[in-house]
Amino acid sequence: MSKRLVYKTEGPIDMRVHYDSDYKEYNSRLFRDGRPVNEGYFTDDKQDAIDTANFEANRLISPGGKALRVRRLASSVTNKAPTKLKYVPDVTGWIITKDHLGMENVLGPKYNRVSVIGPRRIAPETRARLLKGEGQKFRMLDGDGQVYYEGLCIEGKDASGLFAPLENFGTPDSGCTDIQYWNGGWKSL
16 A cells, blocks of 8 residues: 655644555545544545645634644645635535534544535535525434434535435545435435
């Protein structure tokens, strides 16, 4: 297995992005005291991995804490201007409203996934609707039927549809294998 460090944040939260040439994918992973504390987020998109690392690092700083100083490694510096995210209209959007799992055992009681919104390139109008509480109620579970997350989803015209929260977040983040929507009772798709 050939892994190469391509990006790293510095500060109280240490996020690292490695490229694995065997699998041709990037892994954005949290480290604490030099040791990994999670499996990380896997993607084949380098910018997505770096954006995820920065988002997670900034999200884990306590209110009133010092801002992170972010440093790019020389191997990943280019002369290109940063890529601006292009919003995709009519894409399925989702928000996590309840975290049953949390990561209190790793990062303290304030660390959870509540208010995570996806996908990254969600249209501002869809984001605003989700923040107002619009959308269909869903929950994501692991293979043993344990509920990990609950949230809201607004279905768009993209191919992932109502599976988007599971595909974009639940499976890569926590290994969720099932998504259920409320329709007079919880029902799997």
